[in-house]
Amino acid sequence: AQSVAQPEDQVNVAEGNPLTVKCTYSVSGNPYLFWYVQYPNRGLQFLLKYITGDNLVKGSYGFEAEFNKSQTSFHLKKPSALVSDSALYFCAVREQSGGYQKVTFGIGTKLQVIP
Amino acid sequence: DTGVSQDPRHKITKRGQNVTFRCDPISEHNRLYWYRQTLGQGPEFLTYFQNEAQLEKSRLLSDRFSAERPKGSFSTLEIQRTEQGDSAMYLCASSSERERDTQYFGPGTRLTVL
Numbered sequence: 578a579q580s581v582a583q584p585e586d587q588v589n590v591a592e593g594n595p596l597t598v599k600c601t602y603s604v605s606g607n608p609y610l611f612w613y614v615q616y617p618n619r620g621l622q623f624l625l626k627y628i629t630g631d632n633l634v635k636g637s638y639g640f641e642a643e644f645n646k647s648q649t650s651f652h653l654k655k656p657s658a659l660v661s662d663s664a665l666y667f668c669a670v671r672e673q674s675g676g677y678q679k680v681t682f683g684i685g686t687k688l689q690v691i692p
Numbered sequence: 693d694t695g696v697s698q699d700p701r702h703k704i705t706k707r708g709q710n711v712t713f714r715c716d717p718i719s720e721h722n723r724l725y726w727y728r729q730t731l732g733q734g735p736e737f738l739t740y741f742q743n744e745a746q747l748e749k750s751r752l753l754s755d756r757f758s759a760e761r762p763k764g765s766f767s768t769l770e771i772q773r774t775e776q777g778d779s780a781m782y783l784c785a786s787s788s789e790r791e792r793d794t795q796y797f798g799p800g801t802r803l804t805v806l
């Protein structure tokens with residue numbers, strides 16, 4: 578069974594500082610990995626995904642994530658945090674294989690950017 | 693706005709009543725997904741449609757839950773004989789054949805069962 582772990586319930590960072598939101602995963606085969614952001618009273622918004630190729634993936638709003646196969650991690654990063662980045666961030670995984678494979682989400686990490 | 697839309701946004705019902713939610717995916721998206729999200733948790737997969745065919749159902753989807761997508765466009769999720777444990781946010785998402793792995797989510801329907 579596939580799973581995602583987001584070890585931090587909340588991450589606090591000062592505006593202008595770099596931020597990292599951690600994610601580790603477990604799948605039987607090769608993974609597809611995703612990051613989504615959820616603002617209050619709104620649906621999830623897609624940020625970025627890793628399918629194959631370059632381990633560093635760039636996404637929306639200046640976010641990027643690094644796929645590390647040996648550590649089974651896919652941490653989300655941004656060089657300089659904005660107050661408007663404060664939201665709930667979800668990491669998700671699905672296995673690369675034939676047919677439909679459901680996406681499994683983590684429990685989310687609340688990012689608080691302090692002015 | 694051409695995003696995924698869901699109706700209603702909020703639903704309050706009494707235990708034992710039936711409720712139905714609607715999802716309109718992004719036009720031309722042939723794949724549609726339903727998720728349930730409870731407080732402090734990530735979305736949990738419920739079911740998946742490719743066009744009008746329901747191809748996958750989670751064990752979370754008990755006999756009281758049914759989903760349809762009759763013409764391959766909008767979808768409905770019905771919960772019969774609601775229970776307090778059904779209180780959650782119900783999210784719909786869609787994706788295209790070309791970018792099947794990028795799911796676009798609607799704003800959700802928040803269900804409260806009293």
